[in-house]
Amino acid sequence: xxxxxxxxxxxxxxxxxxxxxxxxxxxxxxxxxxxxxxxxxxxxxxxxxxxxxxxxxxxxxxxxxxxxxxxxxxxxxxxxxxxxxxxxxxxxxxxxxxxxxxxxxxxxxxxxxxxxxxxxxxxxxxxxxxxxxxxxxxxxxxxxxxxxxxxxxxxxxxxxxxxxxxxxxxxxxxxxxxxxx
Amino acid sequence: xxxxxxxxxxxxxxxxxxxxxxxxxxxxxxxxxxxxxxxxxxxxxxxxxxxxx
Numbered sequence: 530x531x532x533x534x535x536x537x538x539x540x541x542x543x544x545x546x547x548x549x550x551x552x553x554x555x556x557x558x559x560x561x562x563x564x565x566x567x568x569x570x571x572x573x574x575x576x577x578x579x580x581x582x583x584x585x586x587x588x589x590x591x592x593x594x595x596x597x598x599x600x601x602x603x604x605x606x607x608x609x610x611x612x613x614x615x616x617x618x619x620x621x622x623x624x625x626x627x628x629x630x631x632x633x634x635x636x637x638x639x640x641x642x643x644x645x646x647x648x649x650x651x652x653x654x655x656x657x658x659x660x661x662x663x664x665x666x667x668x669x670x671x672x673x674x675x676x677x678x679x680x681x682x683x684x685x686x687x688x689x690x691x692x693x694x695x696x697x698x699x700x701x702x703x704x705x706x707x708x709x710x
Numbered sequence: 711x712x713x714x715x716x717x718x719x720x721x722x723x724x725x726x727x728x729x730x731x732x733x734x735x736x737x738x739x740x741x742x743x744x745x746x747x748x749x750x751x752x753x754x755x756x757x758x759x760x761x762x763x
Contacts, residue, residue: 560744659721681723694724
């Protein structure tokens with residue numbers, strides 16, 4: 530699912546839309562964000578009523594992981610089973626996040642050919658994937674923050690293309706409560 | 711209800727009426743391609759050609 534996505538809005542617009550604060554530098558519009566790249570992630574501050582936007586690497590590395598190469602496979606987490614999988618269980622309880630986007634891509638298999646499709650919400654408006662994050666200490670002592678996108682069953686639009694789709698949170702109200710641990 | 715259960719209620723497919731999808735060029739397959747062309751709608755005729763041949 531969703532191995533690529535789009536965030537073509539500038540950082541300032543993303544920050545205004547999601548009411549976040551950030552120390553990260555400005556970013557360029559992105560049309561083809563791929564796994565292992567740094568992506569903007571929004572988290573609820575643990576005790577202040579503030580949402581923070583920061584960059585994390587796409588592909589979750591569990592804190593206890595010995596081998597970070599598995600992260601490339603952890604770009605998504607099935608929401609039906611995340612609560613029982615060691616890699617995602619704790620993150621689902623206490624490390625939820627929003628991953629802002631304004632489009633995502635899925636591939637439809639048609640015989641040998643694979644046709645990519647772009648998906649948009651509200652005609653290309655910003656939205657948020659439901660995500661999980663973790664941090665992993667590399668052998669050289671640096672903390673690496675990583676994230677994963679939660680997936681669910683496809684709706685009527687997505688089911689003709691792929692058997693999974695990312696969880697897209699309602700931008701009208703449920704975001705705040707949903708990321709608070 | 712625990713917090714995780716409350717969260718699980720949100721982890722549902724988005725309302726299909728809010729979404730749309732359209733075919734795009736296979737340029738998206740290559741990570742190095744990262745520009746507006748990646749999400750430009752592709753003409754239906756071109757897709758059919760590609761699938762036919």
